[in-house]
Amino acid sequence: MGIQERKEREKEHRKEEILDAAQKIFFEKGLSVATMDEIAEAAELSKGTLYLYYKSKEDLYLAVMMRGTQKLKEMFQRVVESNEATLKKLINIGESYMEFFKTSPNYFRMLHFAQLPQFHRQVSVEMKEQCDIESRKLWNLVIELFQRAIDEKLILAELNPIELTIILWSSATALMLKIDGEFEIWKDKMQIDLNETLKLSNSLLWRAILTEKGLNEFTMIKKT
Amino acid sequence: MGIQERKEREKEHRKEEILDAAQKIFFEKGLSVATMDEIAEAAELSKGTLYLYYKSKEDLYLAVMMRGTQKLKEMFQRVVESNEATLKKLINIGESYMEFFKTSPNYFRMLHFAQLPQFHRQVSVEMKEQCDIESRKLWNLVIELFQRAIDEKLILAELNPIELTIILWSSATALMLKIDGEFEIWKDKMQIDLNETLKLSNSLLWRAILTEKGLNEFTMIKKT
DNA sequence: ACGTTATTATGACTGTCAGTCAGTTATTAC
DNA sequence: GTAATAACTGACTGACAGTCATAATAACGT
Numbered sequence: 001m002g003i004q005e006r007k008e009r010e011k012e013h014r015k016e017e018i019l020d021a022a023q024k025i026f027f028e029k030g031l032s033v034a035t036m037d038e039i040a041e042a043a044e045l046s047k048g049t050l051y052l053y054y055k056s057k058e059d060l061y062l063a064v065m066m067r068g069t070q071k072l073k074e075m076f077q078r079v080v081e082s083n084e085a086t087l088k089k090l091i092n093i094g095e096s097y098m099e100f101f102k103t104s105p106n107y108f109r110m111l112h113f114a115q116l117p118q119f120h121r122q123v124s125v126e127m128k129e130q131c132d133i134e135s136r137k138l139w140n141l142v143i144e145l146f147q148r149a150i151d152e153k154l155i156l157a158e159l160n161p162i163e164l165t166i167i168l169w170s171s172a173t174a175l176m177l178k179i180d181g182e183f184e185i186w187k188d189k190m191q192i193d194l195n196e197t198l199k200l201s202n203s204l205l206w207r208a209i210l211t212e213k214g215l216n217e218f219t220m221i222k223k224t
Numbered sequence: 225m226g227i228q229e230r231k232e233r234e235k236e237h238r239k240e241e242i243l244d245a246a247q248k249i250f251f252e253k254g255l256s257v258a259t260m261d262e263i264a265e266a267a268e269l270s271k272g273t274l275y276l277y278y279k280s281k282e283d284l285y286l287a288v289m290m291r292g293t294q295k296l297k298e299m300f301q302r303v304v305e306s307n308e309a310t311l312k313k314l315i316n317i318g319e320s321y322m323e324f325f326k327t328s329p330n331y332f333r334m335l336h337f338a339q340l341p342q343f344h345r346q347v348s349v350e351m352k353e354q355c356d357i358e359s360r361k362l363w364n365l366v367i368e369l370f371q372r373a374i375d376e377k378l379i380l381a382e383l384n385p386i387e388l389t390i391i392l393w394s395s396a397t398a399l400m401l402k403i404d405g406e407f408e409i410w411k412d413k414m415q416i417d418l419n420e421t422l423k424l425s426n427s428l429l430w431r432a433i434l435t436e437k438g439l440n441e442f443t444m445i446k447k448t
Numbered sequence: 449a450c451g452t453t454a455t456t457a458t459g460a461c462t463g464t465c466a467g468t469c470a471g472t473t474a475t476t477a478c
Numbered sequence: 479g480t481a482a483t484a485a486c487t488g489a490c491t492g493a494c495a496g497t498c499a500t501a502a503t504a505a506c507g508t
Binding site for chain 2: 004030031032033094109113115116118121160162163166168170171173174175178180186190192194195196197200201202207208209220
């Protein structure tokens with residue numbers, strides 16, 4: 001039936017419209033200040049209707065967040081599929097993450113906020129599942145690159161690609177969060193440019209995990 | 225007047241009693257699930273009275289959190305004042321932090337939840353000030369130790385003690401947060417022991433920042 | 449002792465907001 | 479044209495942070 005399909009499409013479209021409205025409001029005000037009434041008004045729908053498409057405010061928040069995950073995944077995918085050497089790809093992944101943070105700070109904040117155990121109360125199981133799947137895909141892109149770098153003897157053989165991903169990802173994220181929330185404080189009170197600190201942290205970690213071969217290549221890449 | 229002083233003491237005592245009750249409830253339920261009515265009941269006071277002593281729920285939360293900061297500061301202070309070599313002290317600071325996380329996970333969570341920009345809306349300026357002061361003291365303990373380690377040529381001279389503190393602190397914190405919220409997931413799905421990952425991350429960073437002299441000392445310490 | 453003032457405490461009340469649901473409107477099927 | 483189904487609405491409920499008029503208690507002066 002063509003009608004069934006059209007209805008399906010329209011339903012999807014409505015879901016996206018609600019998402020657009022929710023994104024606008026969540027970006028402006030954050031999860032707790034934003035109200036469902038506001039979002040409903042922005043979507044030109046009644047509040048009740050929102051609940052026909054999303055189970056809770058938190059679910060809606062996660063749905064917006066997933067757009068961020070999606071965006072980041074696409075950026076990573078472009079790097080993975082590029083015609084670069086493995087090490088260059090890994091460096092580009094890092095730079096993509098930074099670019100994501102700089103150009104989509106709202107998505108970045110959501111991504112991290114939703115990570116917190118404090119958050120996951122009101123979230124439906126299905127939505128959580130979906131998020132986990134998407135986030136897993138993202139991680140796998142990086143893990144596979146690290147595995148490749150180890151196979152190519154660019155990174156010390158005794159290291160585990162999953163652990164490497166966790167370590168580099170976590171330290172980068174932690175510093176970006178600091179940049180996001182405390183950049184001015186550190187700049188003004190301590191004369192510390194956190195962007196430089198992030199670069200330093202990265203460079204320290206890279207130097208610690210590369211083989212001699214990898215380090216040569218790394219230095220070459222960084223020079224140009 | 226002795227009466228004035230007694231009243232002062234009693235007021236402080238009441239404040240502490242409220243804090244005890246709030247801590248109990250916040251530990252059990254977290255900020256958003258805990259209610260002021262519950263805390264009032266636990267304190268055997270009416271809700272209105274709580275507001276005579278603390279300006280808002282968030283202020284009360286921060287007041288409990290500050291007990292955590294205090295506790296961590298005392299642990300650090302004990303290390304700083306110990307009769308150990310500088311490098312050993314720095315390692316002990318790291319281990320103290322880990323011990324704090326393991327023995328007081330509730331304080332640890334509060335410390336880092338309150339860090340978020342999402343949090344700071346309802347907080348009074350005075351309380352924020354107080355937190356900043358306490359937190360600054362904590363950081364300075366570590367920064368000074370790093371400075372000493374640089375002076376003693378244990379750590380590369382070109383590194384900045386403040387940046388070092390930020391980097392090591394942030395990466396440790398990020399991994400502890402992961403341990404706190406996702407330990408089982410990584411264990412079960414990926415066979416990763418995040419405690420080991422934290423150790424690895426630390427060891428990588430240390431190896432990257434130590435001078436040859438420092439590295440020798442470090443290896444000696446770690447052996448015993 | 450006893451009235452007067454100051455301090456401390458109370459809990460009913462207000463405003464706000466997530467989430468619900470009985471009822472309305474629009475769409476499709478027959 | 480009418481019955482059945484789907485989409486939507488917004489007034490309502492319950493929960494909760496924060497307030498405030500009032501009450502209870504303590505301190506002080508005479």
